[in-house]
Amino acid sequence: MTTAKITNPSIVLQLDGLTKKIGSKAIVDGLSFDIAKGEVVGLLGPNGAGKTTTMRMIVGLIGMSEGDVRICGQSVRTNFEKAIRHVGGIIENPEFYPYMTGYDNLKQYQRMTEGVTNDRIEEVTKLVGMQVALGKKVKAYSLGMRQRLGIAQALLHEPKLLILDEPTNGLDPAGIKEMREYLKRIAESEGIAILVSSHLLSEIELMCSRVIVIQEGRFVTARSIGETESPKQKVLTISMQVGNAGQAQEVIGQIEGVEVTQADSFTNRITIKLLHDQIPGIVAKLAAQGVAIYRIEEVRATLEEEFMKLTGGNRIA
Numbered sequence: 001m002t003t004a005k006i007t008n009p010s011i012v013l014q015l016d017g018l019t020k021k022i023g024s025k026a027i028v029d030g031l032s033f034d035i036a037k038g039e040v041v042g043l044l045g046p047n048g049a050g051k052t053t054t055m056r057m058i059v060g061l062i063g064m065s066e067g068d069v070r071i072c073g074q075s076v077r078t079n080f081e082k083a084i085r086h087v088g089g090i091i092e093n094p095e096f097y098p099y100m101t102g103y104d105n106l107k108q109y110q111r112m113t114e115g116v117t118n119d120r121i122e123e124v125t126k127l128v129g130m131q132v133a134l135g136k137k138v139k140a141y142s143l144g145m146r147q148r149l150g151i152a153q154a155l156l157h158e159p160k161l162l163i164l165d166e167p168t169n170g171l172d173p174a175g176i177k178e179m180r181e182y183l184k185r186i187a188e189s190e191g192i193a194i195l196v197s198s199h200l201l202s203e204i205e206l207m208c209s210r211v212i213v214i215q216e217g218r219f220v221t222a223r224s225i226g227e228t229e230s231p232k233q234k235v236l237t238i239s240m241q242v243g244n245a246g247q248a249q250e251v252i253g254q255i256e257g258v259e260v261t262q263a264d265s266f267t268n269r270i271t272i273k274l275l276h277d278q279i280p281g282i283v284a285k286l287a288a289q290g291v292a293i294y295r296i297e298e299v300r301a302t303l304e305e306e307f308m309k310l311t312g313g314n315r316i317a
């Protein structure tokens with residue numbers, strides 16, 4: 001049976017109709033998406049959406065009922081050994097020997113894993129910023145340090161794909177910020193794909209280049225974040241603080257392709273929908289008509305607001 005089906009060589013992870021049924025209930029239902037080299041992708045969904053189940057199937061901790069997962073073109077279903085050698089994952093808390101140092105724990109892992117060199121140990125500890133902590137016993141580590149050590153260990157065999165289930169759980173804001181920074185660093189410098197689940201929408205927004213939203217085991221939406229959006233073609237909503245909202249509304253109302261969605265003559269705020277490139281023209285017209293402008297800011301729907309709209313108000317924890 002053939003197992004290698006690569007459509008695009010930069011695709012590291014492919015989910016193809018991935019389904020998990022328990023009894024007659026599908027807890028993951030026909031999930032399909034791809035992740036490319038160097039991408040950090042967030043898997044987002046409310047409690048019980050099926051994030052952990054999806055990740056457990058990807059790394060082969062549980063079987064799949066239908067569909068398949070391909071890692072670097074190798075099927076997890078039919079060619080498990082070849083597929084899984086490309087994966088580093090933390091789905092449950094990583095186990096370490098608490099009375100040994102971080103370094104000795106990594107050495108222990110090296111002894112059990114073929115092809116891990118001392119240089120590689122040094123490289124990954126630098127990547128996750130653990131050079132100093134490595135000499136301390138693991139029992140003295142904070143949760144954040146344990147997480148880092150877990151990620152360092154998961155990277156030792158040079159995987160092409162890193163799977164992290166809720167890696168920011170229990171971390172303080174500083175720990176979360178650090179995690180965010182080194183995940184980005186790992187994706188860039190190692191060129192690996194990272195799939196990370198989280199309840200924290202704000203975290204996913206900052207950490208990932210793309211987010212995949214699931215609910216009740218099904219795909220809801222995927223969205224690119226940050227630089228990948230082209231601002232020129234995007235319809236923006238801006239809010240302006242002006243000297244006279246009524247007058248501003250009159251001036252802007254005459255411009256084609258610009259929609260005034262709100263004008264409040266008490267606060268003198270006006271909200272407008274327009275394209276990025278139309279902003280300078282509007283500012284110039286208002287100024288020419290003697291309308292004072294005190295402030296212009298973009299009104300952005302957060303991922304949370306979008307998520308609430310898409311899932312009919314089902315909250316993320």
Ligand SMILES: Nc1ncnc2c1ncn2[C@@H]1O[C@H](COP(=O)(O)OP(=O)(O)OP(=O)(O)O)[C@@H](O)[C@H]1O
Nearest residue numbers: 022027028045046047048049050051052053054199
């Ligand atoms: N072995 C099982 N038997 C029966 N139901 C299960 C089993 N494993 C998971 N489920 C159910 O499947 C659904 C998805 O669970 P899963 O843990 O994958 O969700 P999740 O998105 O990771 O949620 P959380 O954010 O709460 O961890 C839940 O309703 C859960 O109760």
